[in-house]
Amino acid sequence: MIRPLSLVPILLAVTTLTACGTAQGSTETQELRYQGSVGNVTFPELAEELGYLKPVKLKWIGNTTSGPQDIQTAATGQSDFGGAFNGAVVKLVAAKAPIKAVVSYYGSDQYSYQGFFTLQDSPIHTARDLIGKKVGMNTLGAHAEAVLKEYLKRGGLTPAEIKQVELVAVPPVSTEQSLRQKQIDVAVLGGLLRDKALARGGLKALFKDVDLFGNFSAGTYVLTDRFIKQNPNTARKFVEATAKAIQWTQTHSRDEVVAEFKKIIAKRGRNEDATAVGFWKSSGVATKGGVIEPQEFQRWITWLEDAGEIKPGQVKAQDVYTNAYNPFASGGSR
Known part of the structure; x- marks a missing residue:
């Protein structure tokens, strides 16, 4: 198992993203490599199924073993995005990984905790x-x-x-x-x-x-600074689509969400058991469309400082995340 709160320094791999077409008039990748989760459906996968991600497509490269492993895979360029607990994101940023959290994707409430x-x-x-x-x-x-x-x-x-x-x-x-x-x-x-x-x-x-x-968002998807710089339109499309997928689950019935998840699992043909998604109750995300709130990172920054995992002032919440690409940010997060 990986211990993200005591991460070793990471040497970021320099990768070249292959342009698979054009996105909104510029040469950008339209294929996002990602790691999935056995028997579960991620919000980007839901976004693709609902048509929110077009013309960008997902490319599954395997399943993640944990959130910390997932964001390290993204940071080293082996995938294009990853998601993890916000404390692990902070620790990776403290290790000088040039990543940015762009949308909350899981959390805890009375149903999901x-x-x-x-x-x-x-x-x-x-x-x-x-x-x-x-x-x-x-x-x-x-x-x-x-x-x-x-x-x-x-x-x-x-x-x-x-x-x-x-x-x-x-x-x-x-x-x-x-x-x-x-x-x-x-x-x-x-x-x-x-x-x-x-x-x-x-x-x-x-x-x-x-x-x-109380109810709180606990983890975010991250993109590398390099990916955002080279693919600004694709990065925006990814965040917009994921945010809309999250909001879709927040405004549709449990039965509708479960039915969609089961359809996705059956369609992707990975020989999985869909039992787990039948117990889905809520996204757990505390904000509309996964808009990130400062305290979602500041809470863990303070905790890591008190635990001696990072130095006081080493990481600032505003430097870890951005809501710039989330369409729900300007309209309020609640």
Whole structure:
């Protein structure tokens, strides 16, 4: 697993984007290379299916293993865009990667959230009870780790005590089983895996990420500065289309969204199980069309500074993102 909060310096690969045609009168790429997610549909994929991305097309190059890996792939020019937890984006910017966050694509609300669960009879009730315990999550150094450490900090634990809480990377499909077999003491669960685990019973929620922050957008898609400079119209089309796809899910019924997702999975023919999208409940994105708000980065910049991961003032929120290409920015984000 990749630990994005302790990223090693990245040597950015210099890549040449092949012009596959013209976009709005200039020679720009009309093909966007990207990594997908098994059994799930990304907003750019939805945008393409809805016709918002035309004349630009997507080119699937494989599936990502995590958000941090996805944005590193974009930063090194192996793909044209990637998405990850905002704290991981900040850390990559601190490592001098010339990237820019352009649209929020996931977050947490009452329907879509990450919960920290224990067994029903567990003696763990508070943050202090986690000292010396194991917490299992999908990847270290991303959303779950940052939320957990914020919970521990608010619970009054000192930095030394926080280090005594052991974080364990566990494949999402194995997290519930690891908890029930008592290989870990707390399991971080979300989406389909959370709902199925709760339906089986025997678990209780210690806390949820929304308990700490309310509804919030947590991750963004990024483009490199180089890509934006060489393909300004394509970059705008990508953001506009993705924002419209997000807004489409925010204004259509759950059944309509699920039906569209299932259609996309069937059409792309990757031999996938579409069960997960049937449990889709909301985008989780807190703003209309994924407009980025300053606090969505400032929260994690401050957290990383306090944790000693980056130096105070090393990264400024306004330098990490732009709403310049999002059509919903000028009309208000809510």
